[in-house]
Amino acid sequence: MSRIDQTIEIPHLGGSTVGYTFGKPYDPSLPTLVLINSFTTSAELYRPQFADPVLGSVANLLALEPYGHGRTRATYRQFTYWDSAIANLQVLAALGIREAFVLGTSQGGWMAARMALLAPDVVRGLLLLGTSMDFESPRSRDLGCWDAFASNSAVIDALAEPVGDDWVVPDFFVDAVLGSGLGGVSDEEREFWLAAYRANYTGDDGRHRLRVSTVNLRDRDGLHGRLDEVRCPVRWLHGTADQVYSVANAEEEIRLFTGSPEARLEVVEGGQHFLSASHPEEAGAAAAGFVKHWA
Numbered sequence: 657m658s659r660i661d662q663t664i665e666i667p668h669l670g671g672s673t674v675g676y677t678f679g680k681p682y683d684p685s686l687p688t689l690v691l692i693n694s695f696t697t698s699a700e701l702y703r704p705q706f707a708d709p710v711l712g713s714v715a716n717l718l719a720l721e722p723y724g725h726g727r728t729r730a731t732y733r734q735f736t737y738w739d740s741a742i743a744n745l746q747v748l749a750a751l752g753i754r755e756a757f758v759l760g761t762s763q764g765g766w767m768a769a770r771m772a773l774l775a776p777d778v779v780r781g782l783l784l785l786g787t788s789m790d791f792e793s794p795r796s797r798d799l800g801c802w803d804a805f806a807s808n809s810a811v812i813d814a815l816a817e818p819v820g821d822d823w824v825v826p827d828f829f830v831d832a833v834l835g836s837g838l839g840g841v842s843d844e845e846r847e848f849w850l851a852a853y854r855a856n857y858t859g860d861d862g863r864h865r866l867r868v869s870t871v872n873l874r875d876r877d878g879l880h881g882r883l884d885e886v887r888c889p890v891r892w893l894h895g896t897a898d899q900v901y902s903v904a905n906a907e908e909e910i911r912l913f914t915g916s917p918e919a920r921l922e923v924v925e926g927g928q929h930f931l932s933a934s935h936p937e938e939a940g941a942a943a944a945g946f947v948k949h950w951a
Contacts, residue, residue: 659706661699663727666746669739674747675699675727679706679717687780687951688756689715689943690744690771692764694786694930695873696833696866698726700852701761704936711940715757715947720744722767724869726856735868737763737876741770745778757947759783761932762837762900763872769879769886776887781950783943784892785931788901789909791878800902802836808874815867818860825857825866836899837930883912890919891946893939895927 660678665671677699682688689711693701699719705711706719721728722740730739744767748756757780760768765787772779790796792804811829830853834841841849857866890913894906906921913919922942928934 664747664750666743666750668730668743668746669723669735670731672723672730672743673728674743675721675725676747676751677702677706677719679712679719682716682751687715687947688748688753689717689783689947690748690756690758690768691717691719691932692740692744692758692760692767693719693721693725694762694764694837696725696853696857696869697837697849697930698852698856700848701930701933704933705940705943708936708940708944711944714944715951718751718753718756720747722763724865724872733864733868736872737767738770738774740767741774744771745775748778754778755780757781757783757950759785759932759943760787761785761930762787765789766876766879769883772886772888773879773882776885779888781888781946782886782890783946784890785939786894786898786901786927786929787892788905789879789883789912790905791876792874793878796901796905799905799908801905802900804874808870811870812867812874815863815870819863821859823859823863824854825862829853837928838934839897839899839928880909880912883909884914886913887915888917889946889950890916891942892919892921893924893927893931893942894921895924895929895931895935897926897934898929898931900929 663673691702702719723735758768765784892910910921924938932939
């Protein structure tokens with residue numbers, strides 16, 4: 657069956673419209689796996705997972721687009737990752753889904769962890785892919801992670817002034833995201849994402865959402881002091897070719913989930929930062945096994 661792309665209204669941030677996608681019609685007999693996309697992408701990041709028959713037979717796949725991304729819009733113009741975590745929990749409640757596993761790629765990982773901290777009775781397990789639980793700290797840079805200030809400050813400054821209705825996100829921005837996230841893509845995949853970005857990040861509203869999303873990436877708070885309060889199992893997948901966050905960082909941070917019944921890191925040889933897209937077979941098999949084990 658074909659996937660279902662819709663939006664739903666929730667009360668957070670003065671009233672919000674959240675974009676969500678089910679891989680197929682909801683089956684109440686199956687557990688639900690929430691999918692949270694990476695920086696400036698959308699539910700389209702999870703096309704490989706929606707097409708995975710094994711994963712689709714194990715769980716309802718529900719992609720939720722964070723504030724600043726995809727079809728999600730809010731009345732208030734400022735937002736943080738905590739806001740997206742709250743919004744995701746409100747969407748689950750509005751859909752009548754009382755419990756869920758949560759998978760997050762890159763920034764989706766720290767939104768997933770925030771969901772588990774806010775609602776431990778809702779989140780049954782965390783699948784973290786190519787992520788970090790820190791702020792963009794000197795510690796993480798010493799462990800081989802990127803320099804977020806150098807990478808993002810120029811973008812934030814360039815997006816500071818209002819633009820006209822004809823503005824669209826520059827191609828070089830999209831190429832930079834795809835390069836750091838996937839190490840390059842095919843011409844067909846590049847054209848797909850260029851079209852998606854141009855449709856989403858257009859006009860002054862698109863500029864502002866893109867800027868706040870970039871500010872959040874650079875300036876977010878870390879979770880190290882909170883991770884011992886995560887009570888669900890955690891499976892962390894990290895690629896050896898990740899250009900943004902290092903395996904060494906993941907090895908340190910997985911040990912901070914001291915309140916989890918199990919917290920385990922799996923290193924994926926050759927895996928890129930957007931691991932769900934670069935290595936969908938490994939990500940899908942790990943997710944299916946994790947959900948089956950803990951459901």
